[in-house]
Amino acid sequence: MDVIIRSDYEQMSLYTANRIAELVRKKPDCVLGLATGGTPIGTYRELIRKHREEGLCFSKVRTFNLDEYLGIGFNPEQPYSADQSYARFMHEELFRHIDILPENTRVPDGLSDNPEEFCKHYEKAIREAGGIDLQLLGIGGDGHWAFNEPGSSLASRTRIETLTRQTLDDNYELFYRAAGFLREDMPHFAITMGIGTILEAKSILMIANGKKKANVVRQAIEGPVTSQITASAIQLYAGKATVVLDEEAASELKNIDHYRHCEKVIAS
Ligand code: GLP
Numbered sequence: 001m002d003v004i005i006r007s008d009y010e011q012m013s014l015y016t017a018n019r020i021a022e023l024v025r026k027k028p029d030c031v032l033g034l035a036t037g038g039t040p041i042g043t044y045r046e047l048i049r050k051h052r053e054e055g056l057c058f059s060k061v062r063t064f065n066l067d068e069y070l071g072i073g074f075n076p077e078q079p080y081s082a083d084q085s086y087a088r089f090m091h092e093e094l095f096r097h098i099d100i101l102p103e104n105t106r107v108p109d110g111l112s113d114n115p116e117e118f119c120k121h122y123e124k125a126i127r128e129a130g131g132i133d134l135q136l137l138g139i140g141g142d143g144h145w146a147f148n149e150p151g152s153s154l155a156s157r158t159r160i161e162t163l164t165r166q167t168l169d170d171n172y173e174l175f176y177r178a179a180g181f182l183r184e185d186m187p188h189f190a191i192t193m194g195i196g197t198i199l200e201a202k203s204i205l206m207i208a209n210g211k212k213k214a215n216v217v218r219q220a221i222e223g224p225v226t227s228q229i230t231a232s233a234i235q236l237y238a239g240k241a242t243v244v245l246d247e248e249a250a251s252e253l254k255n256i257d258h259y260r261h262c263e264k265v266i267a268s
Contacts, residue, residue, distance in 0.1 A: 003259035013042030029060040033135030065107040066146035070189040073111035108191035135201035143229030147192035156194030
């Protein structure tokens with residue numbers, strides 16, 4: 001795994017967007033795995049800028065999002081309703097600003113009347129698209145990837161997961177409070193790609209920023225592989241994995257000097 005450390009959030013986002021843009025230019029019909037949360041917003045803004053100012057074209061790109069809350073969804077015909085779905089997040093933060101075709105963007109359907117069946121269908125759709133070329137990932141405060149909460153099997157597939165109190169608290173602060181929702185009104189369940197599903201992507205880009213993530217990032221990439229920190233599955237990953245951090249998120253890494261050394265040697 002490569003660990004890339006950048007001075008701040010902007011530089012972390014720029015590096016990440018450059019990597020995604022490089023793939024989109026090389027393979028215009030690539031399949032991107034996308035993530036939600038505060039962390040990828042800077043990356044999405046930079047991709048939007050590249051689309052507007054550098055002509056980066058997404059017209060053949062296909063995307064699959066990692067997860068969605070169960071019980072809520074986004075209706076593009078009512079774009080101003082107050083739902084806090086990840087489908088809305090993607091629409092607002094990326095899709096509506098670029099030339100991607102709506103039918104090429106997939107977010108798990110939180111309103112499906114048969115969610116178990118939907119999960120199987122989602123796995124099948126990923127396979128039929130030829131698999132994910134590049135999976136973008138954040139990391140939750142409890143070490144999760146997507147919504148694979150502590151205790152999730154490291155071989156898990158797309159399924160319904162019960163959210164931890166910590167995840168509900170973290171995500172309430174970020175998204176729900178501002179929209180006037182009560183904490184108790186948040187969905188307790190989500191559809192999430194499994195860790196096994198994520199590990200089948202052809203490459204992985206995990207991003208994290210800020211002091212708040214420093215400890216969990218250290219546990220994920222330098223601690224033992226454990227279902228208690230599902231992002232630690234990155235250590236089992238056989239493809240090209242890159243972890244992109246700002247200085248604060250990297251501040252507790254034991255091998256920080258080695259990571260910096262590797263980047264210098266590789267670049268020279
Ligand atoms: C949610 C998402 C994760 C994301 C995490 C971290 O739980 N399901 O995919 O990585 O939030 O979010 P943030 O980037 O806001 O810290």
